[in-house]
Every structure is written in structure tokens, then in C-alpha cells.
Amino acid sequence: MADNNTKINNVNQGLFFVFIRAIDIMKLMEKSTFPKYKICVMGAAQTDFCGPLSHNLAEEVGREIVRQGASLIAPVSTGIPLWASKGAKEEGAFVVGFSPASSYKEHIEKYNLPTDYFDIIIYTGAEFSGRNSFLVKSVDGVIIICGRMGSLNVFTLAFEENKPIGIAEGSGGIAEEVSHLIERAHRGGGKIISEKDPKILVQKVIELIKKEHE
Numbered sequence: 001m002a003d004n005n006t007k008i009n010n011v012n013q014g015l016f017f018v019f020i021r022a023i024d025i026m027k028l029m030e031k032s033t034f035p036k037y038k039i040c041v042m043g044a045a046q047t048d049f050c051g052p053l054s055h056n057l058a059e060e061v062g063r064e065i066v067r068q069g070a071s072l073i074a075p076v077s078t079g080i081p082l083w084a085s086k087g088a089k090e091e092g093a094f095v096v097g098f099s100p101a102s103s104y105k106e107h108i109e110k111y112n113l114p115t116d117y118f119d120i121i122i123y124t125g126a127e128f129s130g131r132n133s134f135l136v137k138s139v140d141g142v143i144i145i146c147g148r149m150g151s152l153n154v155f156t157l158a159f160e161e162n163k164p165i166g167i168a169e170g171s172g173g174i175a176e177e178v179s180h181l182i183e184r185a186h187r188g189g190g191k192i193i194s195e196k197d198p199k200i201l202v203q204k205v206i207e208l209i210k211k212e213h214e
Contacts, residue, residue: 037070037209039202040135042154043080043145043171050146050172055083057171057198058145062087064202065143070209073098073139075131075154076113076121080145085117097121098138100131129153136161140209143201146173159190164208166201167194 041061047054062084065072072088074081076097085095097118101107102125107115115121124131128150136142136157141164144151152174158165167175182189191208195201 035066035069035071037141037206038073038139039065039070039205039209040073040075040139040142040154041065041081041084041145042075042135042142042151043084043147043168043175044151044173045077045079045081045148047079047146050080051170054080054146054171057168058083059087059090060198061143061145061168061202062089062093063091064199066091066093068202068206070140070202070206071096073135074118075099075135075150076107076115076118078114080147082114082117084145089117094119098131098135099123100126100128133157136163140164140212141166141205143205144168144175144178146171147175148173151175159187159192162191164191164205164212165193166205167192168198168201169194169196 041058043058044050058080062072066088072085072093073096074085076099085097088095095118097120099107099113099121101111101123103123107113107123124134126134132150132154136154142154142158143166144155145168155165155174155178167178178192182192193204193208195204
């Protein structure tokens, strides 16, 4: 039992220091020349069930985040987050990614995740659900494009944190179910907007974020 408790304590301490490191990086970004507001783009890693233009939509959302003066913080993944990061990089952005792995080796060998389009990757060692928690805590707003269970997890975390959430209308997946979830959850509407146009979607999310900082 003592050995198990020691292992649990070591894991908890490791996650604590990862969280502190992530917060330090975010604070450094705020104090430097990086954009003031940080937006997470979350969506499906496998997109065969998403809308036919989900690839282009994700890239354009990434571009618009940068064009409108914010920075992209994303889960390191394939699919939607990767394409959004690609779009942001094409606009010259510095992109920060959060990995579920504890190291580069584990990131590649265990999770088989990419490293393309990310300037810094924070290896949380917290699996996917823990990674999502760190991610939401580190950003000012979230945009959901298509999505599966991981995107639903990020949505509920952001909702509980009362953070602005943008839904890419018509993108498929969990993004199409948000209105039904809100109606049945009986927790109020939250700070949620839904838009088809990526430019307007990002614009409205940033407007909500600015209200939070007034």
C-alpha cells in the first residue's frame, strides 16, 4: 500500500509541476510580444464523418485567429487541431501544443502523434483527459469544429470554467449536438456562439473574450 501511495504522490507532483510550467509559459506569452488572447481549437482527430469542408474550415479558423490578433493554443493531434495549427503557422504564428504524453519519445511511440506546425509542445503526461484540463485552463476561449468524445470533454470543461465557446456550425460531429446538450442540461446557455463563417466565428469569440477582460 505504501508503494502505491508513493507512486500516486509522485504522479500528482509531476502533474502539478507540468501545470505550473504550462501557466508559466502562458504568462511569458502575455508579457512578451505574443498576442494577448489565447484561443484553443478542438475537433476530431479522425474526420471521415465530419463535414466535407472540415479540413479547409479548420485551416481558415487557424488563420483567422492570427489575423484577428489572437494566438492559437491546440491539442497536439491529427485532424482538426493539426489543420488549424497549419493555418495559424501559414499566417506566421507561434503555436503552442499540449500533448497527453510525458515525453517526446512517448508522444511519438505510444501515442503516434505529430509534431508538425507546433513551436512548443508541453508534454503533460496526463493522458488525454488531463491534457484537456490543462489546455482549457491555459486559454481564454475555445472553438469546437466537428469533434468526438474528446471535443465533448473540452466543451464541458470550458463550459464549467465559464469560458467563451465558439461552435463551427455545420461542421458535423459533436458540434451539431451542443444546442441539444445545453437544452437538456438545464444549466443555462453559457457563453456560446454558433457560426458557419470562420471569420465571424473567430470575431465573435474574441468579442466575448474582450468582455471578460474589461
